[in-house]
Amino acid sequence: MGGERDTMGPMLIAFLPTMRRFALSLTRSADAADDLVQAACERALVNAASFSPGSRFDAWMFRIIRNLWIDRLRRARTRAAVPVEEGEAVAGADGAALAEARLELSDTAAAILRLPDDQREVLTLVCVEGLSYAQAAEVMGTPVGTVMSRLARARVRLAALLQEKGIDVRAPRSSPVRESRS
Amino acid sequence: MTDKSAMPTDELLMAYADGEASPAEAAAVEAALRAEPAVAERLALFEGTRLAARGAFGAPPVPDALREAVEAMVGRAPARTPPQVADANVVAFRARPRGTAVWRRPAAAALAASVAAVAIGFGAFVAGSRMTPGERAGAGVAQLAHVPLENALAQPSGTAEEVGGRGRVRALSAFRNGAGELCREFEAEREGRLLGVACRREGVWSVDFALVDAPRAEGYVPAGGAEALDSYLESIDAGPPLDPAEEARAIAAAR
Numbered sequence: 001m002g003g004e005r006d007t008m009g010p011m012l013i014a015f016l017p018t019m020r021r022f023a024l025s026l027t028r029s030a031d032a033a034d035d036l037v038q039a040a041c042e043r044a045l046v047n048a049a050s051f052s053p054g055s056r057f058d059a060w061m062f063r064i065i066r067n068l069w070i071d072r073l074r075r076a077r078t079r080a081a082v083p084v085e086e087g088e089a090v091a092g093a094d095g096a097a098l099a100e101a102r103l104e105l106s107d108t109a110a111a112i113l114r115l116p117d118d119q120r121e122v123l124t125l126v127c128v129e130g131l132s133y134a135q136a137a138e139v140m141g142t143p144v145g146t147v148m149s150r151l152a153r154a155r156v157r158l159a160a161l162l163q164e165k166g167i168d169v170r171a172p173r174s175s176p177v178r179e180s181r182s
Numbered sequence: 183m184t185d186k187s188a189m190p191t192d193e194l195l196m197a198y199a200d201g202e203a204s205p206a207e208a209a210a211v212e213a214a215l216r217a218e219p220a221v222a223e224r225l226a227l228f229e230g231t232r233l234a235a236r237g238a239f240g241a242p243p244v245p246d247a248l249r250e251a252v253e254a255m256v257g258r259a260p261a262r263t264p265p266q267v268a269d270a271n272v273v274a275f276r277a278r279p280r281g282t283a284v285w286r287r288p289a290a291a292a293l294a295a296s297v298a299a300v301a302i303g304f305g306a307f308v309a310g311s312r313m314t315p316g317e318r319a320g321a322g323v324a325q326l327a328h329v330p331l332e333n334a335l336a337q338p339s340g341t342a343e344e345v346g347g348r349g350r351v352r353a354l355s356a357f358r359n360g361a362g363e364l365c366r367e368f369e370a371e372r373e374g375r376l377l378g379v380a381c382r383r384e385g386v387w388s389v390d391f392a393l394v395d396a397p398r399a400e401g402y403v404p405a406g407g408a409e410a411l412d413s414y415l416e417s418i419d420a421g422p423p424l425d426p427a428e429e430a431r432a433i434a435a436a437r
Contacts (some may be wrong), residue, residue, distance in 0.1 A: 005353045011255030016244045016252060024242065034248045041252045108238035126200070127235035133202055152192040155231040160235070169230030170223060 008048040011057055012041050018129065019061055025124040026069050028113050036072070039067045059131055063139045066121070111161040119154035122147055127155075189221060190214050192228075199228035256336055283297050296331070331387045335366045336433055338426065358428040361418025365390075379414065383435045 012019075019040065040063070043064050045049075051060050105113070112120060112128075116133035125136040133151075137144045159169050190198075190211050197203040198211040306327040334343035334351035342352040354367045358404045378392040391414045424432060 012256060013249070016249060017241045020244055020248070021239050021242060024239065030245075034245060037248060037253050038255075041255055041348055053416055071344075106237065106238050106240075108234045112235060112238055123231075123235060127232045128239060130236075133197075133200075148193045148197065152196045155193065155196065155228055158231050158235070159227050166252035167234075169234050 008045055008051070012044060012061075015058060015061060016108055019065060022062055022064055022124060022129060023069075025112065025120060025128070026066065026117075026140055036065060036069055039068055043068065056131075056135060058129065059135045059139055062125060062129070062131075064067055066139060073081070103163060107165055107167060108158075108162065109157055114161055115157055122150045123154040123158065126151055188214060189218065189224065192224070195221070196228040199225060199232060215238075243413060331368070331380060331389070335368060335387045336437065338433075339366075339423075339429060355423040357423050358421045358432075364436050365418075366419065380428045 016037065020033055021035045023036045023040075024030065027033045028035060040061060044061060045135045047064075051057070112123060115123065121140065122136055125131045125139055126133065131139065133144050133147050136151075140147065162169055194203065194207055194211060198208055203211060211221075211225070215225065230238060331351060337343055337351055337353050339353050339355050342350045344350055351368055351370045354369055356364060356366050359365050363381040363383055366380055366387070368377065368380060370376050378389055380387040380389045382388075423429075
């Protein structure tokens with residue numbers, strides 16, 4: 001019966017830009033992102049029946065994309081037989097530099113790609129894709145408290161990285177409101 | 183806040199900036215903002231990073247190769263198991279019951295959009311004649327409207343009722359939808375099987391949803407029908423099945 005597949009197909013196509021943006025942030029590579037999105041779409045079609053109507057489709061897809069990516073990292077590590085630090089992409093420290101060179105990125109995007117994997121992921125889910133803390137926690141399979149502590153660290157780090165480039169994210173409100181002290 | 187040096191935690195300031203703070207937490211942050219200027223600066227960091235990140239990637243164009251690959255995948259998905267193609271058709275005749283403002287569930291809305299486009303097998307099911315898919319799509323709705331359901335749907339759940347020479351209809355359950363209408367889930371059998379939902383309005387049973395299995399030529403039993411029905415039931419805010427006594431009272435009251 002084609003009900004879920006009939007529904008799933010148009011949604012997948014409509015969400016391609018969003019899925020690819022998330023995959024780009026995870027993989028830091030256009031080619032890897034495209035592969036990942038394609039594999040995620042295949043998995044979504046096979047598992048169409050497990051999507052519960054009423055829940056956010058993008059969050060469901062992010063979870064699929066994320067789990068596939070983690071599987072791939074794990075396999076790559078096993079193949080390489082080289083211990084890789086938790087939270088570090090297989091592409092290594094060069095990954096961000098490579099991505100910056102290949103993609104035409106804004107300063108902020110470039111800075112986001114320099115964040116550690118776990119911080120980059122949560123910042124992308126909440127600040128770029130607009131998920132709530134609870135939704136991000138579900139995608140990542142972590143408690144909300146972990147989402148919050150990682151996200152706060154990610155934003156402090158992002159602000160520092162941008163500061164290095166002479167960008168002050170606090171600009172609109174950078175001067176303290178002295179007169180409010182009475 | 184009496185202690186002017188008190189700085190809320192980064193998590194709390196961030197939750198405030200993101201609109202995720204509880205009213206009590208928000209009040210605490212606002213008190214701290216009034217008491218200590220440095221709080222505003224720290225808060226600005228969280229507001230600023232969110233703002234900067236939101237537009238950081240824009241919407242990079244999807245490469246044609248990826249789009250084409252996914253379109254091909256979607257297009258061939260139902261064809262992977264050829265017997266499925268014409269085996270089951272879903273028909274929502276009425277998008278929503280009166281009194282329900284919108285289809286709140288995006289997937290259900292997408293389901294409605296997709297079912298409108300499928301060929302309907304029930305025309306052939308009812309008439310027992312061969313029609314082209316196009317004819318069936320039109321005739322299915324019209325003929326289903328003339329299935330004599332009146333008696334069958336007045337029966338207690340589980341009772342099968344012969345409907346003329348047109349097969350049997352069995353009421354499966356009774357429930358109320360979000361609009362408070364009495365609805366029945368029913369099954370009709372002839373060459374194939376039809377699973378439907380009819381709701382009582384203006385003194386008649388109106389069939390709002392039907393899912394048709396074609397004759398089981400190859401012994402194939404569609405697996406996804408239950409989910410399509412579930413999506414539909416959820417979209418109309420279907421309540422739990424009535425117990426036999428409630429059901430009998432509701433049916434008697436509806437006649």
